[in-house]
Each structure stands twice: as C-alpha cells, then as structure tokens.
Amino acid sequence: xxxxxxxxxxxxxxxxxxxxxxxxxxxxxxxxxxxxxxxxxxxxxxxxxxxxxxxxxxxxxxxxxxxxxxxxxxxxxxxxxxxxxxxxxxxxxxxxxxxxxxxxxxxxxxxxxxxxxxxxxxxxxxxxxxxxxxxxxxxxxxxxxxxxxxxxxxxxxxxxxxxxxxxxxxxxxxxxxxxxxxxxxxxxxxxxxxxxxxxxxxxxxxxxxxxxxxxxxxxxxxxxxxxxxxxxxxxxxxxxxxxxxxxxxxxxxxxxxxxxxxxxxxxxxxxxxxxxxxxxxxxxxxxxxxxxxxxxxxxxxxxxxxxxxxxxxxxxxxxxxxxxxxxxxxxxxxxxxxxxxxxxxxxxxxxxxxxxxxxxxxxxxxxxxxxxxxxxxxxxxxxxxxxxxxxxxxxxxxxxxxxxxxxxxxxxxxx
Amino acid sequence: xxxxxxxxxxxxxxxxxxxxxxxxxxxxxxxxxxxxxxxxxxxxxxxxxxxxxxxxxxxxxxxxxxxxxxxxxxxxxxxxxxxxxxxxxxxxxxxxxxxxxxxxxxxxxxxxxxxxxxxxxxxxx
Numbered sequence: 342x343x344x345x346x347x348x349x350x351x352x353x354x355x356x357x358x359x360x361x362x363x364x365x366x367x368x369x370x371x372x373x374x375x376x377x378x379x380x381x382x383x384x385x386x387x388x389x390x391x392x393x394x395x396x397x398x399x400x401x402x403x404x405x406x407x408x409x410x411x412x413x414x415x416x417x418x419x420x421x422x423x424x425x426x427x428x429x430x431x432x433x434x435x436x437x438x439x440x441x442x443x444x445x446x447x448x449x450x451x452x453x454x455x456x457x458x459x460x461x462x463x464x465x466x467x468x469x470x471x472x473x474x475x476x477x478x479x480x481x482x483x484x485x486x487x488x489x490x491x492x493x494x495x496x497x498x499x500x501x502x503x504x505x506x507x508x509x510x511x512x513x514x515x516x517x518x519x520x521x522x523x524x525x526x527x528x529x530x531x532x533x534x535x536x537x538x539x540x541x542x543x544x545x546x547x548x549x550x551x552x553x554x555x556x557x558x559x560x561x562x563x564x565x566x567x568x569x570x571x572x573x574x575x576x577x578x579x580x581x582x583x584x585x586x587x588x589x590x591x592x593x594x595x596x597x598x599x600x601x602x603x604x605x606x607x608x609x610x611x612x613x614x615x616x617x618x619x620x621x622x623x624x625x626x627x628x629x630x631x632x633x634x635x636x637x638x639x640x641x642x643x644x645x646x647x648x649x650x651x652x653x654x655x656x657x658x659x660x661x662x663x664x665x666x667x668x669x670x671x672x673x674x675x676x677x678x679x680x681x682x683x684x685x686x687x688x689x690x691x692x693x694x695x696x697x698x699x700x701x702x703x704x705x706x707x708x709x710x711x712x713x714x715x716x717x718x719x720x721x722x723x724x725x726x727x728x729x730x731x732x733x734x735x736x737x738x739x740x741x742x743x744x745x746x747x748x749x750x751x752x753x754x755x756x
Numbered sequence: 757x758x759x760x761x762x763x764x765x766x767x768x769x770x771x772x773x774x775x776x777x778x779x780x781x782x783x784x785x786x787x788x789x790x791x792x793x794x795x796x797x798x799x800x801x802x803x804x805x806x807x808x809x810x811x812x813x814x815x816x817x818x819x820x821x822x823x824x825x826x827x828x829x830x831x832x833x834x835x836x837x838x839x840x841x842x843x844x845x846x847x848x849x850x851x852x853x854x855x856x857x858x859x860x861x862x863x864x865x866x867x868x869x870x871x872x873x874x875x876x877x878x879x880x881x
Contacts, residue, residue: 343879371879377875378874379874379875380874387807387808387809387821387867388807389805389807389823390767393766393767399805400867401807401821401823401867402821403821403851403868404851404867404868407851407868407869407872407874410872410874411872419878419879420878420879421878421879422874422875423875489809490809490819490821491819492818492819493809493811493818493819518806518833518834518837519808519837519841536767536769537762537769537771538762538763538764538766538767538768538769539769540762541762541764541769542764542804545762546804546830644767645767726787
C-alpha cells in the first residue's frame, strides 16, 4: 500500500494550493477529488474578479484554477479524480489509512497527515423555511450555474431569486445575459448578503430589483414551479401579511448561504466551531486530531478565492512539516457582540510561530479599532474605515512571546 | 451634481461620493485612485467586460468559457452576447486564444484550456 506524507481531500482551489505548497516542502502528496476534473467550483465560476490579490490580475474562475493545476502538475503531485474517501482510520504509528472509492473500485492508501480541503456546500430549500409545494424548478444558485455554464442548459425563462449571496447575484446577471427574466432578488435581511460591487455590477447594471427585508413565503406549482409568494418582513423576520404578493415564474433560485463540508471530519472526531461550522484549529490550521488539518472553505466560508489559496498554501506547508508533539492550546478570546467569528480559534504556544488571523465583524461598523492582545499587552492594533460581516479581514501577528492569553478586541469608534 | 457610486474595480467595492460640475469630476471616499478613473468612465462612457460560454464540437467538452479581453460599451453587451451565442468552436482551444475578434472593440478569448488534462488518475507507483 502506498504511503504518502500528505493526503489532500478535495481538488478545488484549497486542495490545489495545499498540495503545491506541501510538495514544495518535498512531501509526497496525493489529492483525492470527487469530480471528473480538478478545479472545484471554479470550473463553473466563469465570471471574472478572481486573483486580484494573488496574481494582481482579474481572472475568471477557470483561468485561476488552471494556473494552479498547471503548477501542481509540474510539481509531481499525485491525484485521483472521480474518487472519494469512504472511511478513515487512525493507525498506531500516528498516520492514517484512507479507504477510497475510485473508478476501479475500492482502494486503500496511507498518509502521515490529512488536509481537509472539501470546500463548502450550498444551503438548500430544506434549510430555509418556505411553505407550499415542492415542484421541479427549485434550484440552488450553484446548480443553476452548473446547468448554464457547464452543461449549457437554461434552467429557467423567468425566475425569482431568494437570498442575496454573491452566487445568486452573479447568476442573476448570467441568466439575464442568456435571455432569462430575473424578476427580482429577495433578501430577508435589511442589507445585501454579498459584496456591494456585485449589487452594482450584477443587479443595478441590468435593472434587476433587490428587495430588502422581503422574502419568499410560499411556492406554488404542481409539476413545475408556477408562482411564488413574496412578503415583506418585520424586524424579527416575521412576514407582514398585508404586503404579500404573488409572482408568476417557472423557477425559484436559492442563494441563502454556504456551509463548510465536514462529513469526513465527523468520522475522525473533529470538533466543529459553532460560529464557523468548520473545525476548531490552531495557528498551523491543525484540528483537535493531531495530523489532520483544515483549510479553505471547509475551515470557514471565505469571500475571495485568493484568501482560500493563501490559507491553503500555509496549511499544506504545515501539514508537510508536521511532527507530533505535546500541544499547549491557548484559546483566542473574542466577544461575539463584536465578531461573528475568529479563525484560528487556538494558538498552540508550544509550537509558537506566526499567527494568520481571519475574522469578521458581527455588524457593520465604521472607523473602529481592532486590537490583538497577547498576555494582556497590545501586540497589534489597526483602525478599520469600514467593517462588514460579509467582508473577511485578515491580520498577521508575529510574536516571540510565550503566549498564555490571547484575545481579539474591538474598540469603540475612533475620531 | 452629487451621486453615490459603488466602484466595481476590485472586491473592496468602495462606496464613493462623486461630484460632477460640467467637466470637473471629483471623487471622495475611494480607497485608491482607480476609483476616480472608474467614476469618470462611468459618467462619460460606461464600459464593462463580459464573460460567457460558447458551444464546441466536442462531446467531452461541450462548453468553453470565454471573456472579452477588454471592455466594451455597456449598451452593446446584449449585441455582443448575440454574437457569442452563434459561435461553435471546432478546434481544441487553449486559454487566451482569440475565438472572435473585433467585437465592439474587444476580442472574445478562451478562459479555459481544452488541452489541459485535469482529470482521471495520475499516481506514480
């Protein structure tokens, strides 16, 4: 049985970057990818805007993915596509045995370390509460995107989009360009979920209305969606019945958020952060199970692929150089009144080294100061012009100190 | 005249205040100078790049993703889409290859490499 140094689960942007950086550390690497081709969701994200940070260029999803694939192929990384992991066992030597379902049948490989780079999944109609029928014509935005961009099928002539996530807005533009009518985007909250620039370039440019504090309350249709009911909501998200109106359409497209995919993590007994829905990790992005690492959207849902690559690249390196040792995990404290989440959640002070910290504000704030404290002393502080829950912030903290306490704090508005 | 405008040049998406008095355009609240350039263009001659797909003659690769290699006038987008939707690619195209030239001042280029083998199995024993 072949034994690898690093086995990367997932061949999307996170897996590709993790594999490449692990290979740079002279590790033997295997990528296991569920789909026929490497590249992950980027294959169907044909719109541009990727790579502005990493490549200083505005690339489309396929261009971004293929740069990493070409780089990885040169690095002599092994990969298996159309395959997935069905079981993982811990070995007595600290490594892992992975059972794979491949095109040839069941196979087993061993690996010293595992990088979970399985990305995230879309929330489906089962996770949002819309009453009524369940006819054909209810798609997640990603499914609609797969139909249009990979298969070349138009899933709708006239649709309503529920939720204002980025993929939903991008699909609103895409479907409009291909001749469909997007009646409107309905967002239950009082602010768009996706980036402001996507509201501008995907909705405003094509006169697609964005209805805030409004949601879809019912679906009608026998075999196929025939209409939906939309309703404004009050501050507690309760529908205001007098505002209900019926919209005839053939499809309802859901863009209601993403959840990290951690089915394999469950099998390994990995602890999940309730705030991110991804594993709890230390500054090397290692989970509570020694030798198992997590990166990219499986760790927490990122808003830019550039951040995914950067984080995965660090993780791949850490997985390649990992040596078992005792851990002294210090929790990175924060108030959930100020922050939606903070990743990593722990700092292993026996390992030391730099800390790449990602966080999101709980609500929109302007001119607020954020400070990182080690042993109650300010290690870094920075004033942010504007912070939004939809926009991830990242800081790098370098310290020589033996960390006993660590905390991220938000100060009040600055003058 | 004062208006608010979201810059779409990068993911920062600065919400800018734009003041226009005849030819004089001033931009406030942009994090970088690309905001000024964007705002000026937006008021005088708004342009956009577009991305789409074209059909191919290959059953294993039915659609090829494409983009304009520059920006075209915003009001020509749907005319450009009509041209894009008539294309059928009959060769194995590489990323960056021009598929249709001079579409309202831009070219339609491939954003994916049909010769790249990004699948199946590659394990060295």
